[in-house]
Amino acid sequence: MRKYSNTRATLAIATASLKSILRSPSAVIFSLAFPLIFILVFGFIGGGGVKVEVGLGKGSDTTNIVYQELKGVNVVKLLPDLSEETLKKNLEKGSLDAVLTISKNPNGKPPYIVDVKYTKASLEKGNILKAVLNNIFYIVNTKGANAPPPVAELREATVHGREYKTIDFILPGQLGFSLLSTGVFGTAFVFLSLRITLVIKRFFATPVKRASIVIGEAIARITFSLIGALFIILVGHFFFGFTLIHGFVTVINMLILSVIGLIVFMGFGFTVSGIAKNESSVPPIANIITLPQFLLSGTFFSIEAFPKWLQPISRALPLTYLNDAMRKVAFEGAGLFDVTHQLLVLAIWGVIIYTVAVKAFKWE
Structure with missing residues (x-):
């Protein structure tokens, strides 16, 4: 048996x-x-609905008006605590939509320079961020007929990355x-x-x-x-x-x-x-x-x-x-x-x- x-x-x-x-x-x-x-x-x-995730470059000045205005935009999520290596890596692989660095202009005019690196991995969200930044620059740099000198200059670049x-x-x-x-x-x-x-x-x-x-x-x-x-x-x-x-x-x-x-x-x-x-x-x-x-x-x-x-x-x-x-x-x-x-x-x-x-x- x-x-x-x-x-x-x-x-x-x-x-x-x-x-x-x-x-x-x-x-x-x-x-x-x-x-x-x-x-x-x-x-x-297709389409999406995920927020635009923006890393903040090392040494960025967070006291200026551009950063403060950007912080109040609901569609943008700022990530201020990432290392330079992580920022570069995440931007290239498409898990980060852009990296923004706000630094003081050594020439003093305008007082600040805003460097933005986008990724081709998320061009749609890059365009959203461009529109947001242009609107902020219009607000802070234009105050009517007696507008003061611009407070910031925008510099943009795009890096290659996987499409998300x-x-x-x-x-x-x-x-x-x-x-x-x-x-x-x-x-x-x-x-x-x-x-x-x-x-x-x-x-x-x-x-x-x-x-x-x-x-x-x-x-x-x-x-x-x-x-x-x-x-x-x-x-x-x-x-x-x-x-x-x-x-x-x-x-x-x-x-x-x-x-x-x-x-x-x-x-x-x-x-x-x-x-x-x-x-x-x-x-x-x-x-x-x-x-x-x-x-x-x-x-x-x-x-x-x-x-x-x-x-x-x-x-x-x-x-x-x-x-x-x-x-x-x-x-x-x-x-x-x-x-x-x-x-x-x-x-x-x-x-x-x-x-x-x-x-x-x-x-x-």
């Missing part, structure tokens, strides 16, 4: 669960169709949304259904261990999510030019991040399945978890566009850090060791939510 193997049982559960997921219209719609539709829409219409397209911002957010939906809704519905239909109770009559049930379901969801993530990434890259800075290596890093994110989000699903009394109560509870993250975690717009009082809430959500890590890996070429801060926050969320899940989850 062949010895019973929990490993084979785990793989059998994973295979059966994966087949069930692939046959589920709701799983395909939430995990693949919705994200793909958003990617297609934003990929075709809308798809480079949207696709990681939609991938994160897909993982969140799969982790929360998929896990919650499956385990609640297994409990209500007494399937888990029947499992207990066999030598199958509880860990095998959980691991089997997890393997199925991870496999399905990796297939979906790879599909979304390839569609974005080949049809809309989604940036994969290191090609195959970047894809692998994004898939690893997808697995980490899904494992964390499955913890929310386990918690929901433990709290919900029946299948009709799953959507309301799950939406309380997923909807705020979908809207506030930088899925469609940078969280910098939100009111200041709302930004700390956005920065507390796990999906925010997954989206941020995805974008850094894909566009900036960061490795997994370069996004340790984001991974640490996800790990903290994982510990918290699985602690709650252990308390809330019910087998019967």
